[in-house]
Amino acid sequence: MANQRFRKRKLMPVILRFLCTSFLVAAPMAAQAQDICSIRLDDDRVVPTVDLKVQPWETGDFDPSVPEGTVISLKYTQASGIGGYIQCKKKMGTTLYTVSTSSQSDGYGTFKTSIAGVGIRIRGGINAENWWPQSRYDERTNYFLAPAQEFVVELVKTGPITAGGYISGLIGESRYVDLQHTYRRIYMEGRGIVVEPRVPTCKLNTPLVPVSLDSISASDLMDNGKGPWKDFSLSLACAGGDTGTSTRMFVVFSDAQNPANRSTTLSLSEDSVAKNVGIEIQRENEELVSFGPESGEVNQWMVGEFGNEPVNIKLKARYTWTSLVQKPTPGSANADATFVISYK
The missing domain is CATH 2.60.40.1090 (Fimbrial-type adhesion domain)
Structure with missing residues (x-):
């Protein structure tokens, strides 16, 4: 040769890892019980789940060597999405608001994201001053579902930050635990949250x-x-x-x-x-x-x-x-x- x-x-x-591996975390539950509840939206569409959208934003560049527990981004954000009337075949029972980027806690009341060392926490809706997960018990089988509300999203340093990235896709959801039905999901639009450490x-x-x-x-x-x-x-x-x-x-x-x-x-x-x-x-x-x-x-x-x-x-x-x-x-x-x- x-x-x-x-x-x-x-x-x-x-x-790579600005994936959001949690896009479909709740899908199996929803698929099993999607007919237990239905939502007639204000525009007369009937759906099992309401999808809310949050506009993307950038953290701006920041010093990644700040102490753990430091809030590196705080956002009061108004999701977009209409309300409607929700009807279930059984009483709703326990309603749970959760963060959906990961099921794993990352400390400081946060959950893991696709970016190592950056945790996310959300509050709003029920018990609005407390970070999710939050829950309540409801004996009702139906009620009027309000349009999209304001949520507070914080990103917190939870460990060494060695790269930036994107937090996109599904970030939160509300579900009826006893009925195994997810009735509301919150998505980041576009690139999502752009995290920009000075590394x-x-x-x-x-x-x-x-x-x-x-x-x-x-x-x-x-x-x-x-x-x-x-x-x-x-x-x-x-x-x-x-x-x-x-x-x-x-x-x-x-x-x-x-x-x-x-x-x-x-x-x-x-x-x-x-x-x-x-x-x-x-x-x-x-x-x-x-x-x-x-x-x-x-x-x-x-x-x-x-x-x-x-x-x-x-x-x-x-x-x-x-x-x-x-x-x-x-x-x-x-x-x-x-x-x-x-x-x-």
């Missing part, structure tokens, strides 16, 4: 990283199963954070030829002549890189936590024989991998 090349190109960095941001020094592997004969590859390692690295510069702050860096590699590839062997590109050959990438800890999707956390790994400093991600690459039955055939053996660097 002569004139082999191993090319690597970069995607734009993407910030370092990192930039690749070289967007395209070519790696030229040494030539190896087909017979040597059959004898050893692997080619020799070739060192390469990803170089970044991190800056812009407040003194003493840091960000956690993660990376995932994807197979450009076969995006569904989740193995440790990178596929050859279509312009390659060689057959039954692939490429492996090794991390500095000698663990092989498993390929993953360009978005999400599958086969993503943490590089480290860095302040305002240069970062060098050391890697190695080599040829590997991909079949124990069919011989490797000589020729050019090229491959393309993409990588996405994200921060949490």
